[in-house]
Amino acid sequence: MELLEGEKEVIVNYVEGILEEFDPVQENLVPILQEVQERLGYIPALAMEMIATALDLPPVDVYGPATFYNQFRLVPPGKYQFKVCMGTACYMAGGQIALDSFERRLNIKEGETTPDREFGLEHVTCVGCCTLAPVVMVGDQVEGHVTPTRVDGILLAYDAITDEKENEGDK
Amino acid sequence: MSEKITITIDGKEITTDTEKKLLWVALDNDIYIPNLCAIREEERPYAGCRLCFVEIEGLEEPVTSCTQPVTEGMVVKTRTPQVDRLVKTSFELLLSDHRLQCNKCPKNKACELQKIARERKLKLKSKRIKHLERTFQIDDSPESFALDPSRCVLCNRCVWVDRNVAKAGCLGFSYRGINRIITTFNNVELTKSACTQCTLCVEACPVGALYFKE
Ligand code: SF4
Ligand code: SF4
Ligand code: FES
Ligand code: FES
Numbered sequence: 001m002e003l004l005e006g007e008k009e010v011i012v013n014y015v016e017g018i019l020e021e022f023d024p025v026q027e028n029l030v031p032i033l034q035e036v037q038e039r040l041g042y043i044p045a046l047a048m049e050m051i052a053t054a055l056d057l058p059p060v061d062v063y064g065p066a067t068f069y070n071q072f073r074l075v076p077p078g079k080y081q082f083k084v085c086m087g088t089a090c091y092m093a094g095g096q097i098a099l100d101s102f103e104r105r106l107n108i109k110e111g112e113t114t115p116d117r118e119f120g121l122e123h124v125t126c127v128g129c130c131t132l133a134p135v136v137m138v139g140d141q142v143e144g145h146v147t148p149t150r151v152d153g154i155l156l157a158y159d160a161i162t163d164e165k166e167n168e169g170d171k
Numbered sequence: 172m173s174e175k176i177t178i179t180i181d182g183k184e185i186t187t188d189t190e191k192k193l194l195w196v197a198l199d200n201d202i203y204i205p206n207l208c209a210i211r212e213e214e215r216p217y218a219g220c221r222l223c224f225v226e227i228e229g230l231e232e233p234v235t236s237c238t239q240p241v242t243e244g245m246v247v248k249t250r251t252p253q254v255d256r257l258v259k260t261s262f263e264l265l266l267s268d269h270r271l272q273c274n275k276c277p278k279n280k281a282c283e284l285q286k287i288a289r290e291r292k293l294k295l296k297s298k299r300i301k302h303l304e305r306t307f308q309i310d311d312s313p314e315s316f317a318l319d320p321s322r323c324v325l326c327n328r329c330v331w332v333d334r335n336v337a338k339a340g341c342l343g344f345s346y347r348g349i350n351r352i353i354t355t356f357n358n359v360e361l362t363k364s365a366c367t368q369c370t371l372c373v374e375a376c377p378v379g380a381l382y383f384k385e
Contacts, residue, residue: 045357058340058365059356067345 001044001075002115008046014039015047019054026055033066042076078113078120080158082106083137084146087126093133094147099123101151102136119158176243181250187241192216194223194236197249204249205258205287207265207377208326209237212335217327221261222287226251233257255291262293268303268349269378270321271295278379284324307352312362316373316383323353323380329372341365342372353380 003011018035022028029051036047043066052059066072084090084099102121103109113120127137132144136154143154173188180202187196195211197204207220216237224233228246233254236247248254266284273279273295288295305321325344330353333342341364345354355364362368373381 048356058334058343060340060343060345060354060365063354063356063358064343064345068347070347 001113003044003046004117007044011040011044011046012050015050019050024054024056026057029055029057029062029065030069033062033072037072042073044076045074073111075111075113075120076117079118080138081120081122082154083122083124083127084110085125085127085133085135085137086123087130087133089126089130090134095123095134097148098134098136098146098151101148102155105151105155176241178241178243178245178247180247189241191241192237193225193239193241193245193247196241197225197236197247202249203290204236205262205291206237207283207287207324208328210328210331213331217331220265220324220326222258222265224254224257224261225249226254258291259293262287262291263297263300265324266295266297267300268305269324270305270319276322276379277382277384282379283377303349310360311384312360313366313368315368316370316381318353318361318381320352320354320380322378324378325351325353326377328375328377329353329381332371332375337367337369337371339365339367339369341367 015036018032018039021035022032032051033043036043036051040047048062048066049059052062055062066074082102084095084102086095086099099110099121106114106119106121108114108119108121110121110123124137127135127142129135129142129144132142134146136143136146136151138154138158143150146154173190175186175188177184177186178196179185180197180200183200183202185196185200194204194206194209204225205222207222208217209223210216218235218238221235223236225236225239226233226248227239233251269284273282273285276282279285284295287293307320309317309319311317327344330342330344333339341355341361342353343356344351345358346352355361355366370383373383376382
């Protein structure tokens with residue numbers, strides 16, 4: 001994912017700071033990654049390269065663990081993050097259909113974020129309101145009974161229908 | 172210190188020294204044991220392919236011969252019902268997500284999977300385990316070779332060579348479980364990675380995952 005203007009400096013700054021807090025040994029790789037994600041919201045490639053240099057590892061040995069653990073995300077979250085529930089109840093009630101609709105409309109896959117960083121898409125497993133299945137969370141807002149038409153409604157509310165966005169880009 | 176000892180494999184008496192792991196003693200004496208991930212020079216074997224099982228008298232369970240040190244008087248059987256069953260299952264699992272198309276594969280007839288199938292009378296296509304279709308992007312950016320992760324058996328041989336011989340730090344495994352895949356850093360093309368195109372990894376690959384283009 002392309003870095004935003006000024007983002008590189010922010011990353012370098014934060015990661016340098018974090019690296020100072022740890023002994024530069026491989027055992028600290030996961031704690032360092034956790035710290036980076038905590039402060040930056042995700043783990044950019046640049047951060048992985050800086051960590052690799054500091055720990056004297058090939059960058060691919062940072063990439064391995066960073067992709068191994070579910071808790072790490074390598075893509076920045078969107079300003080609005082759509083969390084589609086795939087818990088048992090939501091799954092049975094058509095969670096996959098909701099997820100597919102989001103993917104099609106936002107033109108991204110699950111786990112990705114739109115290039116302008118406005119919208120991100122991920123799945124969660126049961127957010128505790130199964131009676132509203134299928135459920136989608138936007139931030140801490142709960143949307144229930146999310147049919148494909150509801151998906152369009154939700155996206156409209158956030159101004160996120162891609163056709164329009166694409167047209168804008170064409171101008 | 173290495174010292175001379177005698178062991179028995181499949182009834183054959185063999186004089187060897189204690190430095191060697193059992194797998195290499197067998198192979199050096201023309202006794203074939205299936206293996207994909209073993210590297211002779213490595214002190215701490217990867218032992219990831221789970222194909223090199225043997226039975227040793229006095230041990231309850233079969234062991235992987237690539238990790239097994241030899242000791243005086245050891246009696247080894249390379250084929251027992253229990254060993255055969257373990258090897259068959261490992262083999263089927265390895266092939267269950269393998270993009271199998273030997274007639275279109277550059278390693279056809281020189282492939283270790285085919286060799287194991289031949290030696291142990293195993294099928295490359297198993298009906299017991301559901302097949303998982305792999306369609307990863309083929310990376311043919313290097314001049315003379317290419318990488319098709321859909322044929323990779325995750326044996327770690329290329330990674331070992333990359334780190335220990337080429338010292339490039341280009342290849343590694345990423346993701347987990349069923350999604351595990353051989354990649355470069357950030358999954359970029361080889362030519363955009365730390366790859367020096369020395370082709371040592373291609374020579375190390377036992378299957379058609381890393382292959383020469385012509
Ligand atoms: S790697 Fe071996 S088993 Fe797989 S398609 Fe190629 S020749 Fe066949
Ligand atoms: S690319 Fe070949 S050598 Fe490397 S891990 Fe896969 S099968 Fe083994
Ligand atoms: S399964 Fe979706 S809220 Fe419980
Ligand atoms: S050769 Fe022993 S586990 Fe692979």
